[in-house]
Amino acid sequence: MNNVSQIPVQPGHSETISTLYTEYYNKIYKYILYRVGDHNIAEDLVSEVFEKVIAKYSTYKSEKAKFSTWLFTIANNTLINYYKRSKDQHNMRLINCGKIESKYRLEDLIIEQELKELLLKAIVNLDERQRNIIAFKFGAGLTNREIAKILNLTESNVGTILYRSLKRLRDILKEQGVIC
Numbered sequence: 001m002n003n004v005s006q007i008p009v010q011p012g013h014s015e016t017i018s019t020l021y022t023e024y025y026n027k028i029y030k031y032i033l034y035r036v037g038d039h040n041i042a043e044d045l046v047s048e049v050f051e052k053v054i055a056k057y058s059t060y061k062s063e064k065a066k067f068s069t070w071l072f073t074i075a076n077n078t079l080i081n082y083y084k085r086s087k088d089q090h091n092m093r094l095i096n097c098g099k100i101e102s103k104y105r106l107e108d109l110i111i112e113q114e115l116k117e118l119l120l121k122a123i124v125n126l127d128e129r130q131r132n133i134i135a136f137k138f139g140a141g142l143t144n145r146e147i148a149k150i151l152n153l154t155e156s157n158v159g160t161i162l163y164r165s166l167k168r169l170r171d172i173l174k175e176q177g178v179i180c
Contacts, residue, residue, distance in 0.1 A: 017054055024068070025050075028075050034139030035079050035132070045082055049075045069149045071142065076132070076150055082141045115178070122172040130165040137162060 028049055032044040054075050058068055123131060129151075136147045144158040151158070173179045 009026055017050075017057065018069075020067070021050055024071055027142075028071065031072065031075060031135055031140035032079060034135035035170070036082070041082075045051055045075075049078050052078065054096075065149060067079070068142070069146055072136070072142065072146065072150045118176060118178050119169070119172065122176070122178075123167050125172055126165055126168060130161060132166070133158060133161050 002129075025046065029042055029046050032045045032049075033039065034040055036045065049071075056074075060067065064070075095133060123134070126134070132151070133147060136142045136150065137144075143148075144162070146153050147153075147159045148155040153161075170179065
């Protein structure tokens with residue numbers, strides 16, 4: 001985990017920032033990792049997100065949006081800027097970054113890894129908005145309402161896009177013979 005505690009913070013905010021960092025680091029990291037597919041890049045981008053949070057913390061207004069919405073908007077904008085800088089949008093991929101529990105047998109781990117790879121290949125066939133919503137939902141664990149606020153969509157629109165995205169993934173996996 002990167003440490004952003006060396007960045008100067010306004011007096012009285014350092015404890016708050018530290019608490020928010022501890023509370024949100026994993027969610028932001030997973031969301032970004034789902035989008036970029038590289039642990040090193042994800043760590044760098046998460047650091048960039050929290051640098052922006054520290055720099056702009058005094059501008060946050062709780063009456064406008066929940067803190068998590070504000071934070072994930074910063075994370076989403078950081079990703080947009082990253083892809084504009086790298087001009088590498090064709091190589092974006094979605095990955096599952098769940099931890100493997102030791103109770104699995106080796107054969108189960110191999111099968112699980114193969115299934116993850118097949119899922120990643122299927123996800124590449126989705127459009128940018130679908131991949132983004134899946135990353136928010138399953139990477140960051142956000143609700144449809146939170147995703148809607150971040151992406152400026154209606155909650156029902158997010159649900160519809162998510163439903164169609166998952167249906168499309170199921171169809172792709174059926175075509176590949178992964179599922180029946």
